[in-house]
Amino acid sequence: MWIHGGIFSRVSDACYWFLVLFPRFFALGMLLWAEYALVSELYRHFGATAPFFLLLLMISGLFLLCLYTYIMVIYVGAGSPQDYPELRKSVRNSENPYSDNMETDANAENGAEMGSDSLPLNNRLQYPPQEFLTSHTLRNNEPVFRWCSSCEVWKPDRCHHCSTCRKCYLRMDHHCPWFSCCIGYNNHKYFVQVLLYITAFSTAVCAVSTWLLYLFFANEQYLQNTYLSLNLVFLFVISLAFVCAVGCFAGFSVYMVLKNYTTIEFQDEKWSHLSDRTAEYEYDENGKKKQLGHLYDLGMARNWQAIMGRTWLEWIFPISVIDTSSVFSKSNGLNFEVHEQVFQKYCYNAQLQEQLNAQLAEYRDRIKGK
Template identity: 40%
Template sequence: MLITHPRVMLMNVQWMDATARFCGSLTSLFPKVFFSTVNIWTLYALLSEVCYNQISLQSERPGVAILVGLIGVFLHVMCAYTYFMVVIVGGGSPSDFPELRIRNLDSLKANSQDPPEFQEQDQLLGDTEADVYRDVPPTQWVDFHITRPGTSPYRYCLKCKVWKPDRCHHCSSCNRCVLRMDHHCPWFATCIGYHNQKLFIQNLMYIGMYSGFCLVVSAVYLFSFFHHQEYEAGYLSLRLVFLFIVSLVFFVTIGVFGMFSMWLVFRNTTTIEFQDQRWSWGDKASSRSSGPNIFDLGARNNWVSVMGNHWVYWVLPVQFTQKDIASPVNGINSVVDEEAYDEWCQSVRAQEQLNKQLREYRDGLRGVEGEDRNV
């Protein structure tokens, strides 16, 4: 039976939307619950089994037990705090700045037409549905570097209705544009971008230190248990074994991923840019990623641009970025290597010239084929 009554169809649509939102909330909630559960359980196992049972009771060293417990609690708190700060702060979006919002997208699209000579460049340098050529660009707020040389192109997002600065991408999972988007992390159910990348790196560092600390402590007492053949007179604690296994898994996985993430920071390359450069997915991606990395300012300057210019920012989860349009650390503009940028522009101009020659050659072949048909 075909349902055609508008009220019935509207109720079905509302029910489907509510179901989709509920499933989305569960998907977003699961990683947070999983992380909190594992983090709390490891602290419980560390304090109850290692500090209290192994050190305080059996070894009769309460001072060492207190010290180990304090270190474990500190690392546990820092892991939890940096994790949830990554989610709360978010990557940042052009939508946070009223100056970058497009008030009338239809009027903008109607009044913006690329000259014919830029049509090939659209395919080379940007999204054809998100590039616009205007005579009066918002140069007072946004400096564009990865653009067509000698022109005033601006990328904008049709869904968010905002101007898109360099390194800004639209995330389909978060349904918003993210400034200097690195990647969408399912374990945080949010995007890693300009404002929370430092917190993300710190979270990986603290999880690595916490899991490494638990791994070493549990390994010491497991080794002592088998070395002194304590299994002949007693039983091995399963909490100690599970703590060792969980710590080992997290230490290896988070350690490898953390080193890779810090390597990207030292190169001032996002995960998206790394994938484009590594795999060259599609003609548009390969053309954008070809040439030198214009954002690479040297290892120290790259690290400072993400983690802050003082060691306090590197160690503590203290924010130094701002969501102020007048601030130099708002994520809208990026400092570039001028020499690398000039080299990149020359590469783009050479590619434009090649595209022009290929287009003329193709048109010439079509003309010859047309004459042959007429004959």
């Protein structure tokens, strides 16, 4: 018992903090090394001249943007419904008229009625806060209000529970190991920007290091007892790798923003992770099955503005565009505008599905009666 409760607990905590801190220190260390190494190489080649200061200004500006946005992704966090006291009220109420339209993490498919503290949901949960939340998740042709039995909080649309962080996050995109945190509503803009900044910074480092390497060989400096700097070689190789890897991920993230997808929603649509998708399809005049479309896709311009802001300054610089001061704010991550035509198709399909289920149930009852 002493070993399990003492040493094991300490080792487990140490491993946890190592996994949390190592990616962060590694990423920040790579940025700091790249900045220091490149500035040193530039000064060695140009000295205190105008070209050196111009390149220093450009490289250092991109470096500071990378550093600031990386820290802000972690500092701001994804945002959680637990941040709003109105969404985590839990009181006894034996007459909850919404008990049939609630989903829990424990069993979202059949509407489980047990929470984390083993009290029936009908006796434990307050009414869904409809004055704060608008649900576009349907069951039995009616909105479903989701409750997280682990966090004991009402979950807005697009909110998910992270098994790694053990917490619900607003418009959760994914859990990123390089930040050791989740990407969600509050820090999504900073995440996209840091990918773009790192791509730009890596491109600049790669271009400058390539140029310096070219000068070394073109001027035949190796014949003048001048050694090739290993820092310069490593800068070129690593920056080229970052341009390819982070650049592809940045492009994919921009695409997701333009389509107003989260990574979870994208995977759900492409690989059918959800089991019940009957209301997400329609048939054309030739009887061919096709998807209704993405519920939150409002067009590329509006999708971009919803996450990145409305002005050029907000797009280029890490300026916050969210307002989490109140549960009534329009940009707090609790409610999202939907494509009304797509939503109406969802509702229509759900109604048809319910009618079909009722007819099948009636048919089965008649068969059993015979």
